[in-house]
Amino acid sequence: MIEVRNLSKYYGTHRAVDNISFTVADGEIVGFLGPNGAGKTTTIRILTCFQPATSGSATVAGHDVFTESLAVRAAVGYMPENVPLYPEMRVREYLRFRGKLRGLDGTAREAAIDRVTQRCWLEDVINRPISQLSKGFRQRVGLADALLHNPPVLILDEPTVGLDPTQIRETRSLIRELAQDHTVILSSHILPEVEATCQRIIIIHKGKLVASGSPSELRERISEGAKVIAEIKGAPDEIGAAVRQLPGVTNVQAERRDGWTRLAVVAASDLRETIAQTAFTRGWAVRELHRDAASLEDFFVKIVTGAHEQE
Amino acid sequence: MRNVVAVMQRELLSLFWSPIGYIVITGFWLVTGVLVCATKAFTPGQPAMLRDVFMWTPFVLTLIIPAISMRTLSEEYRTGTIESLMTAPVTDTQMVLGKYLASYIFYLVMIAGTLIYLVLMAIFGDPDWGSAAAAYLGLILVGLAFTAFGVFASSLTHNQIVAWILGAVPLMLVAWFAYFIVGQVEGWMREVLQQVNIMGRFGEFARGQVALDGVVFFIAAAFLFLFLTVKVVESRRWR
Numbered sequence: 001m002i003e004v005r006n007l008s009k010y011y012g013t014h015r016a017v018d019n020i021s022f023t024v025a026d027g028e029i030v031g032f033l034g035p036n037g038a039g040k041t042t043t044i045r046i047l048t049c050f051q052p053a054t055s056g057s058a059t060v061a062g063h064d065v066f067t068e069s070l071a072v073r074a075a076v077g078y079m080p081e082n083v084p085l086y087p088e089m090r091v092r093e094y095l096r097f098r099g100k101l102r103g104l105d106g107t108a109r110e111a112a113i114d115r116v117t118q119r120c121w122l123e124d125v126i127n128r129p130i131s132q133l134s135k136g137f138r139q140r141v142g143l144a145d146a147l148l149h150n151p152p153v154l155i156l157d158e159p160t161v162g163l164d165p166t167q168i169r170e171t172r173s174l175i176r177e178l179a180q181d182h183t184v185i186l187s188s189h190i191l192p193e194v195e196a197t198c199q200r201i202i203i204i205h206k207g208k209l210v211a212s213g214s215p216s217e218l219r220e221r222i223s224e225g226a227k228v229i230a231e232i233k234g235a236p237d238e239i240g241a242a243v244r245q246l247p248g249v250t251n252v253q254a255e256r257r258d259g260w261t262r263l264a265v266v267a268a269s270d271l272r273e274t275i276a277q278t279a280f281t282r283g284w285a286v287r288e289l290h291r292d293a294a295s296l297e298d299f300f301v302k303i304v305t306g307a308h309e310q311e
Numbered sequence: 312m313r314n315v316v317a318v319m320q321r322e323l324l325s326l327f328w329s330p331i332g333y334i335v336i337t338g339f340w341l342v343t344g345v346l347v348c349a350t351k352a353f354t355p356g357q358p359a360m361l362r363d364v365f366m367w368t369p370f371v372l373t374l375i376i377p378a379i380s381m382r383t384l385s386e387e388y389r390t391g392t393i394e395s396l397m398t399a400p401v402t403d404t405q406m407v408l409g410k411y412l413a414s415y416i417f418y419l420v421m422i423a424g425t426l427i428y429l430v431l432m433a434i435f436g437d438p439d440w441g442s443a444a445a446a447y448l449g450l451i452l453v454g455l456a457f458t459a460f461g462v463f464a465s466s467l468t469h470n471q472i473v474a475w476i477l478g479a480v481p482l483m484l485v486a487w488f489a490y491f492i493v494g495q496v497e498g499w500m501r502e503v504l505q506q507v508n509i510m511g512r513f514g515e516f517a518r519g520q521v522a523l524d525g526v527v528f529f530i531a532a533a534f535l536f537l538f539l540t541v542k543v544v545e546s547r548r549w550r
Contacts, residue, residue, distance in 0.1 A: 011550070048398040051548055073400040080398070084391035086321070088328045100317035101399040145395070 001026045001153060001183040002047065007056035009042050009207075016042040018207035019056070024200075029179040031194030032187035033300065034204035040187040041081055043204070044157050047185070048078045061152055074102075077146030077182075081157040083138050087131035091122060091141055094130060095148060102149040116144035120174070136167040143174070154178060156186040160193060172197050191300045203300065211299075218299060228271050230263040231288040232279050239263065242282065246274055260287065314401045318409025319416070322383065326417050335378045336421050342371050343425050361428060361438070365446040365517040369453050369510060373486050376454065377478025379417050380461030383410040384544070385474040393547075403544045411462050411537060418454045422447070442519025449516025452529035453509070457482060459536035466543040486510050 002024040009017040017039045024030050032040045045051045047058055049069040058065045061075035086094060092113065099109040117126050120140040125133055130141065139159065146154055159175065160168045175197050178184060188194050194201050195215050203211040211218060232239050239261045240254035248268040255262050265271055272289055279286045326332045343364065350363035384407075387393040396406060432438035464478030465471070490510035493501060505511070512525040 045394075050394055050398050070400045070402070073398055076398070078395070078398050080391065080394045082391065084393075084395055086325065086390075086392055088325050089321070093324065097317060097321045098395075098399070100320075101314060101396075101401055103313070103400070 001028075002058070002060050002185070004043075004047070004058045005056055007043065007046060007058055008054050009039075009046060009051070010054045015207050017046070017053070020204070020207075020209045021056075022202055022209060022212060024183060024185060027179065027181075027183055028200060029175070029184040029186070029198045030200045030202060031198035032185065032202050032204055033191060033194045034187075034189060036189055038189075038204045039207040040189075040204055041157055042207075044078075044155055044185070044187060047072075048076055048155055049073050074149075075151055076153045076155055077149065077151035079139075079142040079146045079154075079156045079159060081161075083142035085130045085138060085141060088129065090129050091117075091126050091133070094141065095144060098145045099148055104149060112148050112150070116147045119147060120144040121170075135162045136164065139163060139167070139171070143171075147178070152183060154182045154184045156184065158188060159186055160188070168193075191297055227292040228263075228265045228267070228275060229288065229290055229292050230265065230275055230279075230286065231257070231260045232263065233260055233285040233287070236261045239284065242278060243275065246271060246278065264292075314405040315409045315412065318396075318401065318406055319413045322410050322413030323416060325382070326379070326413060329382070331378065331382070332417065335375055336417075336424070339371065339375050339421050340424050343368065343428075346371075347428055361432065361443065361446070362517055364428070365449070366510075366514060368450065369486055369513050370483075372450075372453060372457055373482035374479050375421075376414075376418060376457040377461040377464060377475050377482065379421075380411075380414040380458055381465050381471045381474040381478060383414060383462050384465040384540075385468050385471045388469045388547075389471075397548070404541050407462065407466075407537060407540050407544060411458060411540075414462060415454060415458045418458055419451070422450050422454065439519065445519045445521050446517050448521060449513050449525070452516070452526060453513055456509075456529040456532035456536070459533040459540070463536040463540045463543070466540045482509075 004023070005021050007017055007020045008015065020039075020043060032043065034040050042051070046053045047060055047065060049065050049072050052066055060072045063071040063075065065072050089097070095113045095116065096109065099112055104112055117123055120143050122137070122140055122144055125137050130138065133141065139162070143156070143159065146156070156175070160171050163171060172193075175184060175186065186194075186197065198215075200214055201212065201218060202209060236254040236256050240252055240263070243249065243254075243263060243265055244252050246265075246267070249265060249271070250268070251264075251266040253264040263275075265275065270291060272291060276286065276289060346364045346367050347361075350360075350367070384393070387396060397403070429438060429443055432443075460482060461474075461478040464481075465474040467477055468474050485507055486509045489504045489508040493504040493508050493511065496504065506528075512522070512528055515522040515525055
């Protein structure tokens with residue numbers, strides 16, 4: 001559905017997007033993840049034909065973004081970052097205007113407006129001027145606009161930024177629902193956001209694509225062995241020494257915490273059972289024992305801080 | 312064409328919604344009213360005449376028309392709505408044309424308000440309908456060119472006040488400067504000034520003559536600045 005090949009974009013001498021390539025299959029939800037200024041919005045603006053790329057090519061729904069710009073724009077529903085709207089217009093007036101630009105006529109347009117107002121919970125504000133709407137409602141108007149012509153591709157730039165927690169949850173579930181009949185690209189600088197909604201994550205940093213894959217794939221790639229956390233009653237030295245002798249252990253941290261010892265054990269394999277047996281045979285009480293799944297958050301932070309090796 | 316109309320309708324809605332539209336329109340009517348008094352258009356015992364009012368109108372329009380069109384593109388840049396507009400299936404030319412037509416229609420409504428003086432003339436005297444028609448044709452043509460220039464000025468900046476200054480100052484310079492200086496200089500400068508002498512060209516219409524080269528001049532100027540506006544809008548994509 002979307003194919004990006006060796007895309008680069010310079011602003012003067014500043015390289016905003018650096019040789020990015022990826023594809024998005026039909027019906028996928030893909031999340032662009034990266035810190036602010038990573039090049040997410042620039043990539044999105046190239047895909048939506050707002051700005052041309054300096055080099056490389058991209059096709060959306062089979063059309064080239066540069067040579068068949070109008071066909072691409074017709075196939076894409078786009079919600080720009082911060083959702084720019086005309087404050088002086090009423091919601092219905094705005095959607096009518098956008099519907100006309102999308103080539104929807106009379107009854108088809110009204111039907112489309114009814115459909116998106118329902119879908120985006122806009123019934124209560126449909127006749128209100130946009131200037132009076134809260135951030136959450138403005139965001140929904142932007143989403144309604146993107147959905148108006150029922151496009152095969154939806155591109156949402158930071159769709160939940162500035163929303164309160166309830167609205168974020170509502171928007172996320174709406175996006176997941178939309179993914180049933182649309183291909184969706186969304187961008188975010190917040191990892192849980194992307195993890196919660198997307199099947200695939202593309203991590204961009206300093207204009208470069210640094211990682212891509214499903215959340216579980218990314219997690220596997222970064223889990224260096226298994227890490228087990230345990231809290232056992234007893235002295236840290238004694239317990240630490242006993243655990244260090246277990247097979248495959250590479251690193252043990254033991255610290256005292258209100259009479260208990262908190263252990264963080266890194267080993268080649270999952271040691272939960274062994275640790276439990278050891279504690280049992282030595283008569284130590286255990287109050288916590290779990291495997292610490294490597295978190296994507298750590299991975300993301302590593303990338304952002306530059307600790308991760310660049311591919 | 313449908314896209315042009317859609318953009319135009321939205322633009323008109325904004326123009327009639329904003330206080331600036333009403334300030335501009337009342338300002339213009341006020342000034343023309345003052346002109347009617349100042350030029351003694353209705354002097355008892357004298358033939359009623361609007362010619363002097365018409366002569367001065369383009370001077371006023373150099374300030375008024377850029378105020379009508381100053382928001383067209385600069386406000387879209389400032390608020391970022393240009394992004395939704397330029398990613399919708401609308402060509403840059405359609406967008407510029409729609410905005411231009413909206414400003415121009417607003418201008419025509421404003422000009423139509425001055426027809427009241429013609430009605431007064433008809434009540435109190437016997438107006439020369441032919442020369443009045445020529446003068447209005449002149450205003451329609453001047454509006455075409457000035458509005459195009461105003462939209463062009465608006466395409467250059469994010470700030471509507473800057474857009475107004477960028478529109479009004481060159482128009483004032485050309486309209487006033489060329490008019491007063493053209494007799495004072497010789498050689499190539501005079502040739503050039505004669506060509507761009509907006510007031511001189513409009514003056515022929517105000518006196519009741521439809522000059523073909525004047526018609527061509529104003530229409531060509533409108534095309535030139537609309538073309539340049541489209542180019543500026545296109546070039547903004549590359550930045």
